[in-house]
Amino acid sequence: MAILEEPIKEVMVLKNYVGGEWVQSKGELQDIVNPATARVIAKVPYSTREEVDEAVQAAKQAYPEWARTTPLGRVRHLFRFKELLEDNFEEISRIQTMEHGKTIDESRGETRRGIENVEVATGIPTLMMGYNLEDIASGIDEYLIRQPLGVFSCIAPFNFPFMIPLWFTPYALATGNCMIVKPSSRCPITQARVIELVDEAGFPPGIWNVVHGSGSMISSALMEHPDIEGITFVGSTAVAKEIYRECGQFGKRVIAQGGAKNFMVIMPDADLGNTIPALMTSFYGNTGQRCLSGANAVVVGEEDAFYQQFKEAFVGAASRIKMGYGLDESVQMGPMQSKKAKERVLGYIEKGIKEGAKIILDGRKAKIAGNYPETCFLAATVFEDVTLDMTIAKDEIFGPVGNIMRAKDLDEAIEMIHTSPYGNEASIFTSSGKSAREFQHRVNCGNIGINVGIAAPMAFFPFSGMKDSFFGILHGQGQEAIRFFTESKVVIQRWW
Numbered sequence: 001m002a003i004l005e006e007p008i009k010e011v012m013v014l015k016n017y018v019g020g021e022w023v024q025s026k027g028e029l030q031d032i033v034n035p036a037t038a039r040v041i042a043k044v045p046y047s048t049r050e051e052v053d054e055a056v057q058a059a060k061q062a063y064p065e066w067a068r069t070t071p072l073g074r075v076r077h078l079f080r081f082k083e084l085l086e087d088n089f090e091e092i093s094r095i096q097t098m099e100h101g102k103t104i105d106e107s108r109g110e111t112r113r114g115i116e117n118v119e120v121a122t123g124i125p126t127l128m129m130g131y132n133l134e135d136i137a138s139g140i141d142e143y144l145i146r147q148p149l150g151v152f153s154c155i156a157p158f159n160f161p162f163m164i165p166l167w168f169t170p171y172a173l174a175t176g177n178c179m180i181v182k183p184s185s186r187c188p189i190t191q192a193r194v195i196e197l198v199d200e201a202g203f204p205p206g207i208w209n210v211v212h213g214s215g216s217m218i219s220s221a222l223m224e225h226p227d228i229e230g231i232t233f234v235g236s237t238a239v240a241k242e243i244y245r246e247c248g249q250f251g252k253r254v255i256a257q258g259g260a261k262n263f264m265v266i267m268p269d270a271d272l273g274n275t276i277p278a279l280m281t282s283f284y285g286n287t288g289q290r291c292l293s294g295a296n297a298v299v300v301g302e303e304d305a306f307y308q309q310f311k312e313a314f315v316g317a318a319s320r321i322k323m324g325y326g327l328d329e330s331v332q333m334g335p336m337q338s339k340k341a342k343e344r345v346l347g348y349i350e351k352g353i354k355e356g357a358k359i360i361l362d363g364r365k366a367k368i369a370g371n372y373p374e375t376c377f378l379a380a381t382v383f384e385d386v387t388l389d390m391t392i393a394k395d396e397i398f399g400p401v402g403n404i405m406r407a408k409d410l411d412e413a414i415e416m417i418h419t420s421p422y423g424n425e426a427s428i429f430t431s432s433g434k435s436a437r438e439f440q441h442r443v444n445c446g447n448i449g450i451n452v453g454i455a456a457p458m459a460f461f462p463f464s465g466m467k468d469s470f471f472g473i474l475h476g477q478g479q480e481a482i483r484f485f486t487e488s489k490v491v492i493q494r495w496w
């Protein structure tokens with residue numbers, strides 16, 4: 001078997017990074033377990049409210065000078081940081097696999113998508129420009145300038161421990177703000193490594209801070225803090241709603257991205273040779289722990305032969321996915337991120353069976369490549385005869401479970417999508433431009449895939465979302481992030 005190079009060799013105790021210093025939290029330590037090997041690889045502190053305040057004070061102190069630094073001066077730090085990310089690309093990716101469980105290729109993909117946000121943010125000298133109009137009245141000109149606001153915070157989920165803080169932080173910094181990142185307490189190690197590179201890149205102290213800890217305590221300390229201007233949150237819908245409400249109450253800007261239940265619509269004219277591999281990545285990539293994961297496959301048409309052909313191809317491909325430790329290059333699917341996450345999904349599988357869905361591929365009995373404990377492993381599972389009233393069709397399962405459903409035509413498939421309270425992503429697989437156009441026009445989801453199973457916007461487009469998948473107005477990434485992190489000031493001038 002291949003030698004699995006593990007960059008984490010001994011149990012590390014994570015520290016906060018505040019005002020350019022590494023600070024050992026006084027809070028309790030929690031174990032971080034590698035879900036493939038079930039070994040403890042780090043300990044993360046649950047920082048105190050006072051420690052959150054210290055980070056905010058450090059950022060507040062650093063802010064005026066950083067805001068005065070020229071845009072070019074600010075992005076020079078980002079260029080150095082980007083080079084360090086490239087130099088450490090493989091190590092960062094391996095850490096993600098060790099703490100999250102995803103395959104090394106999935107981690108590499110995440111690292112690349114994260115770095116792209118740093119690259120886009122280096123364009124700030126042009127991206128942050130305002131606009132003007134001469135002679136709005138005789139001899140009077142008007143122009144708009146964008147200015148930074150102060151200290152922001154980013155509350156991140158466990159499933160993309162490298163990329164998601166980078167949907168926001170490079171833009172916040174490039175526009176002249178300071179940032180406090182709260183990584184997920186389930187996957188905090190990658191951000192700890194990122195912040196070592198931030199330190200090496202020589203950002204001025206207090207610009208970029210990290211405070212580890214428990215979700216509700218840290219988040220409420222940040223939201224209630226009078227010196228925090230705004231919050232970016234990515235996580236489950238229940239928490240996103242809470243964050244949105246509280247930010248409103250405390251008068252803060254907010255981007256709150258929530259959960260999902262994504263429908264993949266397969267038209268009878270879909271090219272199955274290309275569709276099935278795209279669906280495998282969508283449903284089972286990241287072990288189904290993506291906000292863009294496919295959940296309900298809706299096969300369109302009344303023809304049984306097409307349905308059978310699709311079903312056999314889908315189940316056949318899912319059953320061949322090789323499951324094991326993600327650092328093994330030949331592995332196609334890693335474990336769930338934790339034992340608790342696996343148990344949650346097992347509960348859904350049992351519920352699906354109890355509510356009358358037919359399990360046609362049972363991932364509970366699957367084989368693991370290599371000698372690893374079963375603790376977090378759960379293989380690809382497929383249900384058919386799934387109806388919209390079933391819990392497995394409605395709830396976000398966030399695991400490797402796919403439901404196959406049927407619709408008589410595209411209208412019915414779109415109606416099915418619209419029964420969901422979520423609106424993160426929907427995809428159509430078809431060779432008809434007319435169906436694709438109809439789909440993109442009518443479907444109420446923020447991210448639409450056309451023959452694409454993971455419609456993940458690039459860094460220069462906003463990461464969208466609708467309904468219960470997104471609370472706010474401006475989104476993360478690209479121009480919208482720049483607008484979120486800046487105030488638009490309008491000047492009208494006249495000279496006598």
Ligand code: NAD
Binds near residue numbers: 217235236398424465
């Ligand atoms: P989560 O909501 O449990 O946690 C997200 C973050 O919020 C973590 O940092 C956590 O510590 C903190 N937190 C937890 N409970 C909190 C509370 N009561 N108050 C304040 N903060 C709290 O989400 P998760 O399990 O880490 O991530 C998975 C979820 O994130 C899924 O629902 C997935 O769909 C969603 N997600 C959405 C997107 C998107 O772009 N819409 C992207 C990735 C993940």
